Amino acid sequence: xxxxxxxxxxxxxxxxxxxxxxxxxxxxxxxxxxxxxxxxxxxxxxxxxxxxxxxxxxxxxxxxxxxxxxxxxxxxxxxxxxxxxxxxxxxxxxxxxxxxxxxxxxxxxxxxxxxxxxxxxxxxxxxxxxxxxxxxxxxxxxxxxxxxxxxxxxxxxxxxxxxxxxxxxxxxxxxxxxxxxxxxxxxxxxxxxxxxxxxxxxxxxxxxxxxxxxxxxxxxxxxxxxxxxxxxxxxxxxxxxxxxxxxxxxxxxxxxxxxxxxxxxxxxxxxxxxxxxxxxxxxxxxxxxxxxxxxxxxxxxxxxxxxxxxxxxxxxxxxxxxxxxxxxxxxxxxxxxxxxxxxxxxxxxxxxxxxxxxxxxxxxxxxxxxxxxxxxxxxxxxxxxxx
Numbered sequence: 001x002x003x004x005x006x007x008x009x010x011x012x013x014x015x016x017x018x019x020x021x022x023x024x025x026x027x028x029x030x031x032x033x034x035x036x037x038x039x040x041x042x043x044x045x046x047x048x049x050x051x052x053x054x055x056x057x058x059x060x061x062x063x064x065x066x067x068x069x070x071x072x073x074x075x076x077x078x079x080x081x082x083x084x085x086x087x088x089x090x091x092x093x094x095x096x097x098x099x100x101x102x103x104x105x106x107x108x109x110x111x112x113x114x115x116x117x118x119x120x121x122x123x124x125x126x127x128x129x130x131x132x133x134x135x136x137x138x139x140x141x142x143x144x145x146x147x148x149x150x151x152x153x154x155x156x157x158x159x160x161x162x163x164x165x166x167x168x169x170x171x172x173x174x175x176x177x178x179x180x181x182x183x184x185x186x187x188x189x190x191x192x193x194x195x196x197x198x199x200x201x202x203x204x205x206x207x208x209x210x211x212x213x214x215x216x217x218x219x220x221x222x223x224x225x226x227x228x229x230x231x232x233x234x235x236x237x238x239x240x241x242x243x244x245x246x247x248x249x250x251x252x253x254x255x256x257x258x259x260x261x262x263x264x265x266x267x268x269x270x271x272x273x274x275x276x277x278x279x280x281x282x283x284x285x286x287x288x289x290x291x292x293x294x295x296x297x298x299x300x301x302x303x304x305x306x307x308x309x310x311x312x313x314x315x316x317x318x319x320x321x322x323x324x325x326x327x328x329x330x331x332x333x334x335x336x337x338x339x340x341x342x343x344x345x346x347x348x349x350x351x352x353x354x355x356x357x358x359x360x361x362x363x364x365x366x367x368x369x370x371x372x373x374x375x376x377x378x379x380x381x382x383x384x385x386x387x
Contacts, residue, residue, distance in 0.1 A: 028333070028375060031086065033079055033354065034061050034366040036068075039091045041077070043068040046177045047354040047366045048105040048342050053114040055347040057081040058152045059088070059354055060105035060118070061366055068363055071128045074101040076120055080152050084346045085368050094118065094146065094155050099125040102158075106176030108192050110216050116148045117217045119175040119194045120158070133171045133199055141173040142166075147217060161220045165196075165211045172199040175211075178235045178287050178342045186242035188266030192217060195246065197232035198225075205229040208248045210236060210267040223267040231259050233285045236267070237302060239323045240294065246270060247288045247304070247324075249281070256280060256310050260324070278327050279304065279318075282311050288324075289343040291351065291373065301373065305341040305353050308332070312339045312362050315355050317369075319376050329377050333369045337362040346370065 034044035041063040048060040058080055065073040075096040080089040095102040106119040122144055127137035143165045144158040166173055173196065180194040192213040199206055209225035226234075231248035239245050244263040250256070258279040261270040279286075286306035294300040299321040308316035308330070315338035319329040333353060339362035341355035350372050358364025 027371070028331075029370045030333075031088070031368045031370070032365050033059050033088055033368050034063075034077075034091075036364055039063075040065070041075075042066055043363055044077070044366050045340070045356060045363055046103060046105060047340055047356060048107055048177060048179055049344040049352060049354040049368070050107045050109050050116065050179055051344055051347055052109055052116060052151050053111060054151050055082075055084075056151045057085050057344065057346065057352070058107065058116065059366075059368065060094070060107060062103040062105070063091075063093070071101065072125050073099045074103050074125070076102045076105055076118075078152060084348055084350070085352050085370055095120070095144075095158055097122065101125050101127075104175045104177050106178060106180055106194050106196075108180030108182060108194060110192060111182055112190060113216050114149070115217060116152055117180075117192060117213075118146050118148070118155070119180065119196075119211070119220075120144050120146070121173060121175050122158075122160075129172060133204070135171060135201060140171065143173060143175065143211075145217070145220060165220055165222050166198070167222070169201045170198040171201050173197070174233060176235070177233060177285055177340060179289075179344070181236055181238060181290075183238055183244075183266060184293075185238065186266075188214075188242075190214070190216075191266050193223070193236055193244065193267050194220075195234040195236045197234060197249075199232075206232040206251060208232060208234040208246055208261070210246070212267055224263065224269040226259075226261050226270055227273045231273075235286065235288045237288045237290050237324070240300065245288070245324055247276070247279075247286065249283065249285055250275070251283060253283075256282070258286060258306070276324075279306065280308055280310065281306055282309055282313075284312055285340040287341045287343040287353070289345065291319075291345060303343050303351060303376075305333075305343050305355065307338050307362075313337050315341060315353075315357060317343070317351070317353055317371075317376060319373075331371075331376055331378070334367075337364075339363065349373075351376065 063077040131137040210223040291301040318327040
């Protein structure tokens with residue numbers, strides 16, 4: 001009976017179905033992915049998300065066993081979605097090293113091979129960040145990489161790459177957090193680029209930098225650092241004209257906005273560091289992602305997300321159509337406490353933003369917001385509260 005109805009559906013019913021589908025795509029939808037206190041973890045933090053070449057959505061986070069602290073027993077955990085982020089698998093653990101800290105997930109998908117590379121960092125669970133910076137810790141911050149060739153179902157044993165990606169006079173070090181990119185155009189096409197940050201020994205000077213691979217993840221090497229300090233956690237996006245843009249967390253309290261720098265050699269060097277005056281921030285991580293390239297007279301689209309406030313609140317997504325120079329469209333995803341985020345283009349070309357949020361604290365859960373480009377552009381020149 002159901003098959004007969006499907007074959008003989010009247011035109012008005014088909015039109016209604018199309019209208020309903022379009023309306024659903026235009027609405028903002030939220031799905032809880034990681035909820036603190038569930039699955040054996042006190043707190044989930046540091047979201048990262050990618051879409052694989054087979055259309056699976058992978059959401060990563062730090063599973064903090066006993067507290068919300070950045071120090072201690074922290075595992076790197078994962079959930080998978082086969083339906084564009086609507087429903088999620090049970091939690092799986094990518095790396096658990098006992099009482100030690102495994103975190104700062106920064107995945108990147110090699111679109112030419114299908115391999116998902118996951119950059120991350122490690123330190124002893126009893127080595128707090130201030131001691132690592134002061135060089136009084138038992139060990140230091142180390143850099144690792146793992147990968148999956150089966151759409152995130154299984155992961156290779158993490159391999160240490162500290163020797164080729166961290167200078168000996170650097171103390172603290174972080175990959176991402178967020179996601180890396182694969183260069184799509186120009187002479188560096190195919191290069192995998194991972195945003196990172198570090199602190200120089202004997203100082204409190206914070207810098208952003210990148211690492212990259214030109215052989216599909218087999219080897220990783222150190223790229224360039226930001227020209228000036230007072231920046232750290234960052235993300236990178238490819239611009240037209242064979243340029244990369246580094247968008248960085250800013251510690252200059254006199255001007256509470258993001259900072260940016262540019263590369264014309266695929267991330268080997270960075271120049272022209274400046275404040276992005278439209279992008280207010282509370283000293284927090286943020287995400288930037290290309291949605292589309294200019295084509296047939298149409299402008300390209302770049303997305304940006306962060307807590308658009310001087311406090312960790314008001315998670316907002318913005319849109320630029322002039323390669324990151326201005327951000328005329330913006331809409332708010334969550335009015336309350338919010339912090340880290342990671343943007344992704346979902347298999348149906350809707351946009352996903354995986355972000356930390358809560359009612360009393362930003363760290364109550366990690367949520368995926370899904371919305372269309374049309375929904376976002378409806379907020380042109382204004383920030384509209386969606387809740």
